[in-house]
Amino acid sequence: MYSHQGSSTSPIMEVGNEDVEQELEVESNADEMSEEELDLDHLDQMNEGTETGEKGAVEGANPFEKKQRKKKSTIWEDMTIVKQPDGTLKVQCNHCKELFVKNPSGATSQHKRHLKNCLQKRLAVGEENQKRQQVLSFTEGPSDGITSITNFSYDHAKVRELAAHMVLVHEYPFSMLDHVVFNKFMKAASPFYKKINRQTVKEDCVTAFMLEKRRLRNILKGANRVSITTDLWKSGQKIQYMVVTGHFVDSDWVLQKRVLNFCNVPPPHTGVIIADALSKCFLEWGIENKVSTITVDNASYNDVCIRRVREDFSLRKRLSIGGKIFHVRCCAHILNLLVQDGLNQIVDVIDVVREGIKYLKNSESRLNEFAKIKKQLQLPSRKLILDCPTRWNSTYLMLASALEFRDVFPRYGDIDPGFHYVPSEFEWMKVEEVCKFLGIFYEITNIISGSDYPTANLFLVELYRIKELLNEKALDFSDHIRFMAESMTQKFDKYWGENNVLMSLGAILDPRYKMVLVNHTFPVIYGEVAALRNIDEIRCILYDLYNEYVDAHISSHSEEPPREAGKRKHSEISSKSTQRAAKKVGVNVLTGKEKFQMIVSEIDKAPPEKSDLDVYLEEGRYVCDANANLDVLGWWKGERWRFPILSRLASDILAIPVTTVASESTFSAGGRIIDDRRASMSVETVQMLLCGNDWIRNLHGLKNKSREPLDVSESSTIEEIDLPDI
Numbered sequence: 001m002y003s004h005q006g007s008s009t010s011p012i013m014e015v016g017n018e019d020v021e022q023e024l025e026v027e028s029n030a031d032e033m034s035e036e037e038l039d040l041d042h043l044d045q046m047n048e049g050t051e052t053g054e055k056g057a058v059e060g061a062n063p064f065e066k067k068q069r070k071k072k073s074t075i076w077e078d079m080t081i082v083k084q085p086d087g088t089l090k091v092q093c094n095h096c097k098e099l100f101v102k103n104p105s106g107a108t109s110q111h112k113r114h115l116k117n118c119l120q121k122r123l124a125v126g127e128e129n130q131k132r133q134q135v136l137s138f139t140e141g142p143s144d145g146i147t148s149i150t151n152f153s154y155d156h157a158k159v160r161e162l163a164a165h166m167v168l169v170h171e172y173p174f175s176m177l178d179h180v181v182f183n184k185f186m187k188a189a190s191p192f193y194k195k196i197n198r199q200t201v202k203e204d205c206v207t208a209f210m211l212e213k214r215r216l217r218n219i220l221k222g223a224n225r226v227s228i229t230t231d232l233w234k235s236g237q238k239i240q241y242m243v244v245t246g247h248f249v250d251s252d253w254v255l256q257k258r259v260l261n262f263c264n265v266p267p268p269h270t271g272v273i274i275a276d277a278l279s280k281c282f283l284e285w286g287i288e289n290k291v292s293t294i295t296v297d298n299a300s301y302n303d304v305c306i307r308r309v310r311e312d313f314s315l316r317k318r319l320s321i322g323g324k325i326f327h328v329r330c331c332a333h334i335l336n337l338l339v340q341d342g343l344n345q346i347v348d349v350i351d352v353v354r355e356g357i358k359y360l361k362n363s364e365s366r367l368n369e370f371a372k373i374k375k376q377l378q379l380p381s382r383k384l385i386l387d388c389p390t391r392w393n394s395t396y397l398m399l400a401s402a403l404e405f406r407d408v409f410p411r412y413g414d415i416d417p418g419f420h421y422v423p424s425e426f427e428w429m430k431v432e433e434v435c436k437f438l439g440i441f442y443e444i445t446n447i448i449s450g451s452d453y454p455t456a457n458l459f460l461v462e463l464y465r466i467k468e469l470l471n472e473k474a475l476d477f478s479d480h481i482r483f484m485a486e487s488m489t490q491k492f493d494k495y496w497g498e499n500n501v502l503m504s505l506g507a508i509l510d511p512r513y514k515m516v517l518v519n520h521t522f523p524v525i526y527g528e529v530a531a532l533r534n535i536d537e538i539r540c541i542l543y544d545l546y547n548e549y550v551d552a553h554i555s556s557h558s559e560e561p562p563r564e565a566g567k568r569k570h571s572e573i574s575s576k577s578t579q580r581a582a583k584k585v586g587v588n589v590l591t592g593k594e595k596f597q598m599i600v601s602e603i604d605k606a607p608p609e610k611s612d613l614d615v616y617l618e619e620g621r622y623v624c625d626a627n628a629n630l631d632v633l634g635w636w637k638g639e640r641w642r643f644p645i646l647s648r649l650a651s652d653i654l655a656i657p658v659t660t661v662a663s664e665s666t667f668s669a670g671g672r673i674i675d676d677r678r679a680s681m682s683v684e685t686v687q688m689l690l691c692g693n694d695w696i697r698n699l700h701g702l703k704n705k706s707r708e709p710l711d712v713s714e715s716s717t718i719e720e721i722d723l724p725d726i
Helices: 011-031 035-047 109-117 119-131 156-170 174-178 180-189 198-221 271-285 300-315 331-361 364-376 392-403 408-415 425-449 460-473 479-496 501-508 514-526 528-557 562-585 592-605 612-618 632-638 644-653 661-673 683-699
Strands: 079-083 089-093 099-101 136-140 146-151 226-234 240-249 255-264 291-296 327-329 383-386 719-722
Touching (some): 089 109, 156 174, 156 683, 226 271, 331 392, 331 479, 460 514, 514 528, 632 644
Parallel strands (some): 291 327
Antiparallel strands (some): 136 146
16 A cells, blocks of 8 residues: 555645644744643643543542653553552453463563453454555456456556557557656656556567467367358458358357457468368367368458368368358358349449539539538438448438438539439439338348347248348339339349258247248248249258257267167166165065156156257247247256257257358558558558457457448448538
8 A cells, every 4th residue: 555645746636735734843943842841731630630641640649749751662552551459450451351460670571462452452453454455456347347346456567468469459559658647647646656668568478378279279179060160361462361260159158259460471372272271270179070160251262262161171081961051141241242233224324323422522612512412402401422332221311311312412503514424313213212222231241230139030030021022022013113123133042042951940940930930931932833842841941950960969978879878877776776685685686766756767868759950840939028038058058957958059050151241340440540651561560459459359258340231331332411500
């Protein structure tokens, strides 16, 4: 503990120090009073019939008696001289009240020995120490809640560790700890603080990175299956990076997501080179036999990459159900391609709106005139949106915002001869119908991409809604809507026309849906004839996958067939029971209880008539509010004792992501870290910063800064243009 008194240089503390000095000066003068003045004060007190303020004074002292010498021994802080009824003087302990003979010579050795061993005094001293003010240290939990309070002790090693965590999590430059004001701030917070230079914090970041890597490797050892998402990104350094993200369920049944690698992949970026890079990553983390699926976008080199990796896994016989769910295509990218195909049918109208907004944006005076007309028409909207042409959702937002100003465009065209971007009424009608059409796609995209973990059980019900909408719009009266629907249907059938195994398995293992959703949606998605065939195929695949888990469960719990193991165990029980009975009565007999236990054990070991999967499918659906956000993985955790094998299968299927949003969101952090001022960082440092950012965030229970719809943040795909207040 340290004191702040007299250490501050603030003006307020200086005034306080002057008052303290005056008090000390008065006390010093009092100490220098003459002996005569003290004697006179003593006599005055006695004449007034009061006792002296001196400790150890005897009651009823005669002023004419010789004045007692002031006691200097420290024992008198805990001892008092008391007068007994018979007139003798005794020394009494203030704590335990024990009496001692007063030595006429003034010796105090026996009193010191007593105080040294006095239990009551030791208890009193302990309570006093607890009452003294101490500096406390607060340890906060993951949600900024205080979890423990301890006495403060400055730990410079802990400060360095947390400084490294701060740099990694908040993406600060290493030079931040060299900033003058930051060091003044830290010195003011704690006078024990020692400056940490940029080189030290960089080394500490590397140490934190290595520690978390070792911890993550141990966590992955306990994972049953690991699902992978990966993508490529070119940084401002003109270097191509590949991010690899692992998804798995930990021992506490919590769905985890970790960035496993953020490495440089030199050109050419062919499927073979990317496959080799993935294989090296799997070997480095020790998950080469645990990878169950790989989710990628629709780039052609990814098809070659996945085919190469699948062949390697097939040679090691590590593919479930023949690799039918190994290659997962990003649903968000397919949806983007599908809608872009439809938008090509009205590309002329979109170009007119886009160029008109660009024309207005390039001049403040044009925006002022546009805003004046908007104000005259009393329109509430205050923003125009300029899209990114490759992102259909931003194009949708641009059209929707422009539609609110449809009456402003022709009026502005009347006052500005250079404004040639006024859609006709028929074109505005097209825009309005297209926005109504795409509104459902926009909501579906937000449902999928807005989820923390967009897993397989989320998408089948939305896929059904998309197909139903396309079938409906294919019969629309408007030619442009009908052409859009036909073009989008072709793209839909290309990617989702075949039986989608993963989405179907995810829906079945969602207790809210089971087989009911599959039976309801397949006729709409695939047609009445193909639906029955696809439903039977999905059911067969589900049972095949379940049987693989049954075999793995048996092999992990016993090296011999369960029936033989049961027989051996029963014979051991019989032998031990017989021996105990022989010891008791001298003959080999079994008690009734032991005989019954053998029969029950034999029944328990017999294969059940119905499997976990049969029981699960025959039970009714889990009924809950339609808008409730059910934690499906948490439901399976609660049912793991009823469905020990099926629950493990469900956890692995529900850990599979259907989009690459998790990997692509890392690129947003990469764009912030590799800025123009840090473009010279080595690829090793970049990997340390990006992976360390993800791992330390998980260590402290922090979520990512933002969750990006589709593959990039919305702020980078649209440009909002505020209209001035007129």
